[in-house]
Amino acid sequence: MQLPPDDRTLSPRTGYGRAHWEAAADALLAAVEPYAAEGGALYHLPGDRTSWSGRLSDGLEGYARTLLAAAFRRDETALERYADGLAAGVAGVWPRIEDRSQPLVEAASIALALRLTRPLLWDRLDDGVRQRATAWLGDALTAEAWPCNWELFPVTVGGFLNEIGYETDASRKAIDRGLERIEQWYVGDGWYTDGDGRKFDYYNGWAMHLYPVLHAWLADDDRLLDLYGSRLSRHLEDYARLFGGDGAPMHQGRSLTYRFATTVPQWLGALTGHTPLAPGETRRLASGALKYFLDRGAVDSHGLLTLGWHGPDPAVLQGYSGPASPYWASKGFLGLLLPADHAVWTAEEEPGPTERADAVTPVGPPNWLLQSTSSDGIVRLHNHGSEDVRYDPYYTRLAYSTVTEPSSSPSAAYDNSVVVGDDPSRTEIEPLGVGEGWVASRHTAGGGARVTSVVLVRGAVEVRAHLVAGAEPGTAVRVTGWAAAEGVRAELLPAFGLTDALTGVTGDADTLFVALARLTGDADAVPLREAVSVRADDGGELLVRWSGGPEVRVLLGGTGAEMVVEVIRTGRSGRRRPTSSA
Template identity: 85%
Template sequence: MQLPPADRTASSFTGYTRAHWEAAADALLTAVEPYATEDRALYHLPGDRTSWSGRLSDGLEGYARTLLLAAFRRDEKALERYADGLAAGVSGVWPRIEDRSQPLVEAASIALALRLTRDLLWDRLDDGVRQRAAAWLGDALTAEAWPCNWELFPVTVGGFLAEVGHEPDASRAAIDRGLERIEQWYLGDGWYTDGDGRKFDYYNGWAMHLYPVLHAWLERDERLLDLYGTRLERHLSDYARLFGGDGAPLHQGRSLTYRFATTAPLWLGALTGRTPLSPGETRRLASGALRYFLDRGAVDDRGLLSLGWHGPDESVLQGYSGPASPYWASKGFLGLLLPPDHEVWTAAEEPAPAERADAVTPVGPPNWLLQSTRSDGVVRLHNHGSEDVRYDPYYTRLAYSTVTAPSPSYDNSVLVGDDPSRTGIEPLGAGDGWAASRHTAGGGASVTSVVLARGAAEVRAHLVTGTEPGTPVRITGWPAGEGLRAELLPAVGLDDSLTGVTGEGATLFVALGRLTGEPDPLPLAELVSVRVDETGAVEVRWSDGDGARVRLDGSGVEAAPLT
């Protein structure tokens, strides 16, 4: 991908300006064009993988997701090609939108693109094409959505159809129904779960906030914009901390192949004026993420986004991932809706949170603890409240970071009797420098866990109950990586292989951990010490003299400063 030279005057951290974003968008649009069918209704991108929805749906996905990119770019020549594809698609080529079907997802991208470019695309179509397109989209108004972020796809379609006067009553009903349904998943402080349970991930940003806020903004509905915009602004206070100093988003959750779609809520805050971030910080975070992926092979030698993270990577895919799935990354180009003279494009870049200072920050609804270090720019997420409905290494590990990926050997886990499962995660609170949870482990054991963090150092304590005496328990830490030091040292109840055995009743295991990119850090044992007092409480003392006293029992965790 050919980009302009780096501009270190305007963008001292990334070198990227609006010109780089425009060039990247243009290159991505050019690269997919050879894979369009003759009628331009489908984009069959290369590869031997087909999603569980099938090849026809995958071709529609290629059309819809790249159309969204052309809409953010407002590229008239490209939009002319997509207009031809729309005319063919709604004349019998595209699959119908049915209950819980992938075309419902793609209909939302098409409707949003048409709404954003109405003067350039929709208003120039023949009336017959408009009628057929509205009828095709109209099935989304009554199609049953999966009970998660999918509830917002009929909202997005309904917003466009109501604007153009197609089935206004049904459109408004779909909008009201979808917005009402997501309320049950809003847990406060800017955080949604993605449906029932405790699934916290990037869908908060690229779906749960994106669609309601954009809908309110396009409707010019100040009441809705105040409601959803206030939530977005609060969310961004936490969200900005999920990016490392190298621009990497945290490697956690599903659909990671969407890559720099993680930047969409950053741009959305600037677009609507609902952000706690300065213009320079917004651009630094967004451009940092785009550059992170482009510099690491996300685009192949054909100019296509691969199914993966850096390059191709099967481990981050789901059954719904097809050849065109990565192009939800198009959402990351939302910032191009901002005019070139907007301050988010003209201000000097400012450091990201991970570059300003060491920080250990609790995040309430997910019950996470975010730990970042300025010296290496690494961000670590200690997970004490997020899980999927099944065991999933991208949700149920104890920790994630911007520089590591979950390993097949069960990093960041507690193995009870060689069983690494962690289900039924129950948050027990997060506070100043700590977070805690309880979960069910192998054979029905209960594990109460707490992590305390300072700088790059961690103390991890686990109280195991409900096992036969003599059951082996093994603690694992961070996976190793190039240029990284990953450490886990036994402190209480563990031998040098980080293994111990349970006794009668509750058994405590404590380890010291660290993940750092510093080339020559101080020994971990010099940064923190641990002892168990006569009552069984864990006393942690940091090298600066501060400390905490933590008590774990079957009912929860109590943490207090050491005096």
Template identity: 85%
Template sequence: MHLPAEDRTASPHTGYTRAHWEAAADALLAAVEPYAAEGGALYHLPGDRTSWTGRLSDGLEGYARTLLAAAFRRDETALQRYAEGLAAGVAGAWPRIEDRTQPLVEAASIALALRLTRPLLWDRLDDGVRQRAAAWLGDALTAEAWPCNWELFPVTVGGFLDEIGYETEASRKAVDHGLERIEEWYVGDGWYTDGDGRKFDYYNGWAMHLYPVLHAWLAEDRRLLDLYGGRLSRHLRDYARLFGGDGAPMHQGRSLTYRFATTAPLWLGALTGHTPLPPGETRRLASGALKYFLERGAMDSRGLLTLGWHGPDTAVLQGYSGPASPYWASKGFLGLLLPPDHPVWTAAEEPGPAERSDALTPIAAPNWMLQSTSSDGVVRLHNHGSEDVRYDPYYTRLAYSTVTAPASSYDNSVIVGDDPSRTEIEPLGVGDGWAASRHTAGAGARVTSVVLARGAVEVRAHLVTGAEPGTVVRMTGWAATEGLRAELSPAAGLSDELTGVCGEGDSLFVALARLTGEEAPVPLGETVSVAADGTGELTVRWSEGPEVRVSLGGPGAEVVVAQSDPAGAH
């Protein structure tokens, strides 16, 4: 990929400008063009992997997701190719949209692209093609969606079909139904779960906020835009803190192969005027993420996005991940809808939250605490409230960061017996420098956990209840990462090997942890001391900061964290 020279005056942090985003979009579109098939209706990208939806569906995915990039780029030459592909697709090359099938997902991308580029694409099509396209999309209005972010795909299709006057009653009904469904999953402060349960991840940004806000904006519906835009703005206060100083998004959740689609909500806030972020900070965070991936092998020698995070990486894939799946990254080019003279493109870059100062940020809705250190730009997420319906290392580990990935050796876990699982997570609160939860572990034991943090240092405490006497408990910390120092040391109830044994009744295990880019940090033992009585009561004394008393209690009891006046700290 050939990019323009960096501009360190306008963009002192990344060097990237609008021209870099345009060049990246152009390169991605040029790279996929040779793989068009069936008159441009399908894009069969190379690779030895087929998603569980099948090759035909994967080909449609290639068309729909790259069309989004062309729509945001407003490239008329590229859009003409996609117009020809649309005609071939609705003439019979595309599979039908049916209940809970992948074409429903891709229909949303196609409808959104058509709505955004209507004068450039849709309005130039022959009447027959338009009729067949509307009919093909129309199946999305009544297709059953999976009960998660999929409910928004009929909303997106319905918004476009209503605009062009096709089946307006059914279209509006689909919009209303989908928007009603997501209300069940809104938990406040700008956060949604992705369906039932407590699944918190990037689907908040690139789906749950993106589709309703764009629909309201395009429909010029002030009431809806105030509602969904207000939620987006609140979400961005937390969301901006999920990016590290090196531009990396937090390595947590599913579908991470979409990579810089993580920038979509940042651009969306600027596009619709619903953001708390200054224009220069928005561009710095978004450009930082794009640059992070482009410099770390996200594209192969042919210029194609690979299935992975940096380069190819099967660990971040799901069964639905096919060769074209990474191209939901196209959502990251949403910012190109902003005109070149918009402040988000003309303002000087401003540092992101991870670069400005050390911070401990409680996020109540998912029951997370974010811990960032400006000296190394690392952001750590302490997860005490998010899980998937199955054990998933990208949801259920105790902590994640912008510089590490979940390890197969069960990093950031408390392992009771031989079972590393962490299920039935019950959030117990977050506060100033702490987060707590309770979960089920091996052999039916319940574990009450609390983490306290200051700077880069963490105190991790786990009270194990209901385990058989003699059950071995093992704690793990951060996975080793090049250029960073990962530490874990026993503080109470643990041997030097970080194992302990459950006794009669409740058993408390405490360790000190740290993930840092500092070359010679102060020894952990000099930063904090811990006194514990083994039954769930502990006192934490920071060398610089408050004394903290913690009571973990037993099952059903609350976790109580009380801080003394910093002046009285030892």
């Protein structure tokens, strides 16, 4: 991909400005053009993989997702091609929108693109094409969605159809129904779960916030924009901390092949005026993510986005991933809706949160603890509340980072896990709270044992403690740490109840296991055992002494299965009691 020369005056960290984003969008659109079929209604991208929806649906996906890039780019030449494709698609090429079908997803992209470019595309179509297009889109108003972010696809279609005066009652009902349904998944502080349960991931940004906020903004609905915009702004306070100093997004959750679609919340906040981020910080975070992927092989020799993370990588794919799935990355070009003279494009880049200082950030709703170090730009996510067993290992591991990826092969050693017996599973995760420098949870492990876990962090150093209850005496327990990654060092040392091989066995009562861990790119880091010391006993109590820092006393498995974290600092103490249940 040919991009303009870096502009290190305006963008001292990434070198990227608006021209780089425009060039990237243009290159991606040009690369897919040869794969158009059926009059441009389908884009059959190369590769031997077909999603579980089938080849026809995959071809529609190729049309809809690349159309988004053309819409954000406002490329009239490209939009003419997509207008031809639309005419052919609604003349009988595209599959119907049915209950819980993939065309419902793609209809939302098409409707959003049509709404954003109405004078350039929709208004130039002849009446017959418009009638057939509204009839095709109209099925989305009543199609049953999967109970997750899919509820927002009828909202997005309804927003466009209501605007052009098609079936306005049905359109408004679809909008109201979808927005009402996502309320049951809003858990506060800007966070949604993606459906029932505790499914926290990037769908918060590229779906749960994107569609309601854009709908409210396009409808000029101040009431809705205040509601959803305030949630977005609060979300960005946490979300901005999920990006490493090298631009990498956190390697957690499903659909990671959408790559720089992770930039949606930053752009959306700037576009609608609902953001806590300075303009130069917004562009730095977004450009950092785009550059991260373009520099690491996300685009192949034909200029196409591959199915993977850096380059091709089947480990990050799901059954619904087809050849065109990566093109939901088109959402990352949302920033091109901002005019060239907007401060986001003209302000000098400012460092992101990870670059400014070491930080430990509690994130309440998902019960996460974010641990970042400015010397190496690494962000670590300690997960004590997100769970979706359908997509393990991308949800249920104890920790994730911007420089490592979880092991996914059953034959591989599971990273960041507590293996009880020979079962590494972690289910029924119960958040126990998060506070200043600590986070805790309880989960079910192999054979029905319950494991209460707490991690305490300072700098890049971690103390991980696990109290295993309900296992047969003599059951083997193994603790694992960070997966290996290029350019960083992963350390894991036994501190209590574990051999040098990080294994132990349960006793007649609840049994405590403690390890020291570190993931660092700092070649001069002090030895791990000099950074922290731990004293513990079989009753589940431990005292953590940080070198040059506070002492922390932790009691796991106290009265009524309660856990207490007590922080002791220079003669004064404060007690933190996480929410827990007996």
